[in-house]
Amino acid sequence: MTAYTALIIAYKRDDLIRDVLAALALQTVPPSRIVIVDNGGELGDAALGGDRPECPIDVVPRPDNPGYAAAVNEARPFVRADGATRLLVLTHDADFEPELAETLLEILDGDDTIGAAGPVLHRASNRDRLFSAGGRLSRGGRASHVVDAPASGTTPAVDWLDGAIVLYSVDALDEIEWLDERYFLYFEDVDTSWRLRRAGYASVVSGDTLAYQDPGAHPTYLGIRNMTLFAERSGIGSVPNALAVARRVAEESAVAILDRRRPPLRDAWRGWRDGRRGLSGKPPVR
Structure with a gap:
């Protein structure tokens, strides 16, 4: 199966980073490398303690907090050096099952017109409540989450994927020159899927994959x-x-x-x- 790099976007929560590393250690297909971008500049040694995958872990300090897109783009030289063809992006509060990477990798490996795949997201604080099965974009440019669960075994195309947990094709990211850092926060995920679609790549949701996160309020x-x-x-x-x-x-x-x-x-x-x-x-x- 295709090798992938995992990117964790950190911001001042060592405990959450430990949880994400522990979840990556349980993956049925482990990452070949982990890159942690420390957007708070305060990541301590304790964040790397506990269970974690047996692979190289690189910490990139960004105490200036340049935003979500800039953090994702920090992974670019690492995946180029390793020759990885997939990038799993995770926010520091992501919670996911051991089959997450394997399932999403199978989707991308099975169709080279898919540029990004994501899970169905439920709220971490209310695990029965679905908040995003991808998103739709109105003709006026308003982005909204799809809140109906896709059928099991399906991978419906959506207008955009929530950036909390998403697996990208590195070739597709290279074709669109990665994420646009001008947004700083919010709408990077919408813009990325839109540009992928213009380049001929679909963004899809896996109906068989659940993950959890609590979305923050948008200023x-x-x-x-x-x-x-x-x-x-x-x-x-x-x-x-x-x-x-x-x-x-x-x-x-x-x-x-x-x-x-x-x-x-x-x-x-x-x-x-x-x-x-x-x-x-x-x-x-x-």
Whole structure:
């Protein structure tokens, strides 16, 4: 079976890194190398203790926290040096079964038009609750999760895969020049699948593979800014995108009011304005 490199994106949680390493040690097909990108710059020796695979482990410190896409791209020289043809990307809170890598590898190995494969994701805090079986993209550029479980034995194509756990074809990543670091956080996974599809590669979900994670809340500013950036770069019209943004802001504002919070109108306006201006990357601390 094809060799793969595992990439773990770390941020200030040694205990979670130990858990991910332990899960990788249990894989029926173990990784040939593990790269840990330390986006918090505080990874201690304890994070590498406990059970872990018997393979090289490289830690790349990035205390500047350059974001998700930059962390994934840090794996590029390692997979090139090893000649690995698959990259398994994991956030530090990913929880997965021993057959994860083997199942996803079989999918990619069986069809060279598939550029990325991911599991069905359930919430780690409520393991019966599905939150993502891939995602869909509206004509206005709004991304939403598919919340219906695919049938067992199927690998349906989706518009995008959640970036918490995804196996990529390295050849496909090379063809699209890897991830776009301008988003910083949120929408990198949408953009990557969209560019893979333009290059002729599908993104699919394995109906036989479950994994677990608790998704974080998207800051309104970054969510709206990156949604607008993506619309500009993907050729989505300004009117459909503005309507999609307005609907999202209205829904988020309604939730905020019900929770007795201030609606995020100012952050939404700043995000839309900055996205239209083409501002990108890590936002300034306010």
